Amino acid sequence: MLKIKNLHAAVDGKEILKGINLEIREGEVHAIMGPNGAGKSTLSSVLTGRERFEVTEGEIEFNGKDLLQLPAEDRAREGIFMSFQYPVEIPGVSTVNFLKTAVNEIRKYRGQPPFPAGDFLKMIRQKMELVGIDNKLLNRSLNEGFSGGEKKKNEIFQMAVLEPKLAILDETDSGLDIDALRIVANGVNKLKRPDNATIVITHYQRLLDYIVPDVVHVLYDGRIVKTAGKELVAELEEKGYDWIKEEVGR
Amino acid sequence: MDSLEKINADFATLFRDGRTLLDKGCGAVINGCREEAFRKFVDLGGIPFKKEEYSYLNLLPLFSRDYNVVLKYIRQEVDMNETFRCAVTNLQTNPVLTVNGWWFDENIEPEIPEEVVICSLREASVKYPDLLARHYNHYASAARNDGLVALNTAFAQDGIFVYVPDDVVMERPLQIINLLRANTGLMAFQRNLIILGKNARASVLVCDHTLSEQEFLVNNTTEVYLGPRARMEYYQVQNQHLGASQINSLFVSEHRNSVFESNLVTLYGGTIRNNMYVAMNEEGGECHLYGMYILDKNQIVDNFSYIDHIAPHCISNEHFKGVMDDASLANFSGCIRVRPDAQKTEAYQANNNLLLTDTARVNTKPQLVIDADDVKCSHGATVGQLDEEAMFYLRSRGIGLEEARMMMMFGFAHDIIQRVKLEPLRVEIDNLIDKRLRGELSKCHHCVMKCKK
Numbered sequence: 113m114l115k116i117k118n119l120h121a122a123v124d125g126k127e128i129l130k131g132i133n134l135e136i137r138e139g140e141v142h143a144i145m146g147p148n149g150a151g152k153s154t155l156s157s158v159l160t161g162r163e164r165f166e167v168t169e170g171e172i173e174f175n176g177k178d179l180l181q182l183p184a185e186d187r188a189r190e191g192i193f194m195s196f197q198y199p200v201e202i203p204g205v206s207t208v209n210f211l212k213t214a215v216n217e218i219r220k221y222r223g224q225p226p227f228p229a230g231d232f233l234k235m236i237r238q239k240m241e242l243v244g245i246d247n248k249l250l251n252r253s254l255n256e257g258f259s260g261g262e263k264k265k266n267e268i269f270q271m272a273v274l275e276p277k278l279a280i281l282d283e284t285d286s287g288l289d290i291d292a293l294r295i296v297a298n299g300v301n302k303l304k305r306p307d308n309a310t311i312v313i314t315h316y317q318r319l320l321d322y323i324v325p326d327v328v329h330v331l332y333d334g335r336i337v338k339t340a341g342k343e344l345v346a347e348l349e350e351k352g353y354d355w356i357k358e359e360v361g362r
Numbered sequence: 363m364d365s366l367e368k369i370n371a372d373f374a375t376l377f378r379d380g381r382t383l384l385d386k387g388c389g390a391v392i393n394g395c396r397e398e399a400f401r402k403f404v405d406l407g408g409i410p411f412k413k414e415e416y417s418y419l420n421l422l423p424l425f426s427r428d429y430n431v432v433l434k435y436i437r438q439e440v441d442m443n444e445t446f447r448c449a450v451t452n453l454q455t456n457p458v459l460t461v462n463g464w465w466f467d468e469n470i471e472p473e474i475p476e477e478v479v480i481c482s483l484r485e486a487s488v489k490y491p492d493l494l495a496r497h498y499n500h501y502a503s504a505a506r507n508d509g510l511v512a513l514n515t516a517f518a519q520d521g522i523f524v525y526v527p528d529d530v531v532m533e534r535p536l537q538i539i540n541l542l543r544a545n546t547g548l549m550a551f552q553r554n555l556i557i558l559g560k561n562a563r564a565s566v567l568v569c570d571h572t573l574s575e576q577e578f579l580v581n582n583t584t585e586v587y588l589g590p591r592a593r594m595e596y597y598q599v600q601n602q603h604l605g606a607s608q609i610n611s612l613f614v615s616e617h618r619n620s621v622f623e624s625n626l627v628t629l630y631g632g633t634i635r636n637n638m639y640v641a642m643n644e645e646g647g648e649c650h651l652y653g654m655y656i657l658d659k660n661q662i663v664d665n666f667s668y669i670d671h672i673a674p675h676c677i678s679n680e681h682f683k684g685v686m687d688d689a690s691l692a693n694f695s696g697c698i699r700v701r702p703d704a705q706k707t708e709a710y711q712a713n714n715n716l717l718l719t720d721t722a723r724v725n726t727k728p729q730l731v732i733d734a735d736d737v738k739c740s741h742g743a744t745v746g747q748l749d750e751e752a753m754f755y756l757r758s759r760g761i762g763l764e765e766a767r768m769m770m771m772f773g774f775a776h777d778i779i780q781r782v783k784l785e786p787l788r789v790e791i792d793n794l795i796d797k798r799l800r801g802e803l804s805k806c807h808h809c810v811m812k813c814k815k
Binding site: 163183184185187188193194196199200204205209218270274 | 749751752754755756757758759760761762763765766769770772773774775776777780
């Protein structure tokens with residue numbers, strides 16, 4: 113599904129990613145862990161097409177397409193979704209209108225007719241139940257005045273509605289208490305299917321107690337320095353990141 | 363003779379030669395104000411030019427054009443009520459039309475409580491001289507330095523008169539539809555007076571439109587008196603063509619515990635100047651002024667406000683927002699005046715602008731003049747572009763660049779429109795804003811409220 117080859121990226125002239133190689137197949141859950149400043153968020157920004165980040169070398173293939181040639185909206189339409197670490201508040205735009213526009217823009221790209229208006233709300237309700245989100249959020253302005261937990265839940269709710277092929281959860285656990293974390297993780301697990309994949313980007317083990325990864329990568333100084341199974345999570349939790357730094361000799 | 367002198371001299375001639383026509387049919391109160399008003403116009407230097415209140419607006423090009431001034435009512439050969447079956451879906455109003463500033467002579471009898479009076483100002487000036495004497499031109503005098511308001515008083519002949527006596531509630535909103543229609547360029551004056559007695563309530567919706575493509579310049583002045591505990595909602599939608607300009611002045615005089623709420627939506631027009639003066643004369647008054655302007659091409663909108671906190675314990679809240687495209691120009695100048703006795707005043711003012719191009723311009727001047735020491739006041743202004751982070755958020759959900767821009771602008775505007783309390787009107791204005799932002803209103807010369815496109 114996703115093939116990243118020798119990816120180098122810079123922001124404001126400073127190189128952050130220094131040669132990432134990563135392959136993700138359908139049905140897999142990958143965790144990308146690493147200390148602060150390792151390049152985790154840069155990687156998600158490059159994948160989703162944030163323009164501030166400049167790719168200096170390497171390539172990304174997504175379902176056979178050259179991802180780096182696509183603007184942010186087309187990447188989403190191809191099936192990439194990122195749950196934001198800091199979801200943006202957009203006053204005056206109701207959540208329901210926003211979702212309707214997003215769904216129909218994606219359908220248009222795929223040559224499908226707009227979602228039948230009558231069924232749309234029904235679909236939305238089902239997804240709300242799935243994620244356990246309050247009905248009242250629908251008519252409120254997008255994320256405006258939402259608590260941290262509500263914002264993150266709203267991200268997963270959007271994910272449920274848009275049904276991406278590849279979901280990137282960028283530090284989704286930050287700022288969540290344990291109950292909210294469980295709800296969010298639960299939502300993600302329910303959305304898991306054999307034909308989609310998930311990347312969980314996180315600093316801590318917490319979220320990975322609930323969303324169990326198939327593969328764990330450690331990102332350090334712009335490179336993936338270690339890849340292993342889920343047992344690596346516990347090891348990192350126990351020993352921290354220092355031993356990795358020593359292992360890679362820096 | 364330079365153009366300012368010529369314009370002023372032309373007005374002097376018109377005033378002198380037209381005096382008989384001006385006076386004809388108007389009551390003594392209206393006619394009795396003319397001389398002094400015109401003298402004031404002359405003393406102030408005539409048309410405001412390089413005056414502080416008009417520092418960002420050059421009126422000379424506007425007044426240098428040739429216009430007809432018609433000092434009597436001209437019957438229209440078409441049935442305006444038919445041309446103008448103006449209805450906001452699901453909102454029942456009492457529509458009243460004016461044509462070129464005059465009360466339309468075939469207006470349908472409004473369905474109102476029998477104590478309420480809605481009629482032409484000239485008719486009222488003859489029938490209700492006492493009411494006129496008590497209110498007419500008492501509040502417009504707040505514009506001490508504005509020659510255009512004085513000019514309106516000198517030339518005023520007609521407009522709308524509304525009287526809602528003490529304790530009467532006018533349930534159905536009054537919709538004043540100001541139409542412009544002529545065969546040649548036209549300058550018109552309109553004067554309105556709205557009086558709400560104590561505990562009275564009313565909603566007024568004003569729609570400004572053009573029905574023909576000539577150049578227009580309208581000087582429209584409205585005075586509003588709110589008795590103790592009176593409440594008024596005032597909505598105005600300005601949608602005229604690019605050759606139609608207006609000087610639109612609103613004066614509100616508030617008394618104990620009265621509430622005035624307004625929402626001024628500028629969708630289209632040539633040069634539009636809005637003056638808003640609110641006087642908080644007694645304790646407990648509240649006033650909320652909201653405004654939204656959307657400009658493109660060479661449009662100019664200039665919003666000027668002066669909120670005068672005379673008495674203590676009053677609240678005022680003002681928020682204007684605008685979106686400027688192409689080479690348009692928006693000015694905002696708002697002054698909050700807190701007088702020495704107006705302790706415990708709460709006054710807020712904000713002006714936010716979105717600039718879509720490098721050639722669009724904004725001048726914004728929020729002002730606080732505070733002479734009391736125990737007050738809560740704030741003001742602020744912003745000028746910016748669309749928020750990049752928010753744009754990325756929308757795009758990352760599959761929403762294209764153009765649509766994302768639309769949503770952001772719509773959201774920006776909705777912040778103001780959500781203050782409209784009449785729900786059907788709010789929905790309608792939201793639709794209009796959406797169409798306006800998408801460029802679908804640009805050719806519409808007709809009533810925005812019946813635009814089916």
